[in-house]
Amino acid sequence: MTPAEVDTRIRALIKPFNKKNVEITDATTFQHDLEFDSLTVMDFVAEIEDEFDIIISMNQQAEIETWGQLVDAVHKLQDS
Secondary structure, eight states, X not given: OOHHXXXXXXXXXXXXXXXXXOOOOTTOBTTTTSOOOHXXXXXHHHHXXXXXXXXXXXXXXXXXXXXXXXXXXXXXXXXX
16 A cells, blocks of 8 residues: 555545644644543544554554654555
8 A cells, every 4th residue: 555545535534633633744633733632632542443454552642643654654554
């Protein structure tokens, strides 16, 4: 799966979490732009893990701050 395909699938998953309809770019941050709290992050990560059949460790989650980083991480986990 290409990074663009990963991006498209994750965009479909974020719709119910993006309450303010923030425009998503590679630089969009979860904490500041989307205003996700820790519970929202956990719910969103669970959706991604189910969709892609992967596990995103807590350490990986802590390092992911932007949309682009998330797409890269999921793409790499898909390949492993």
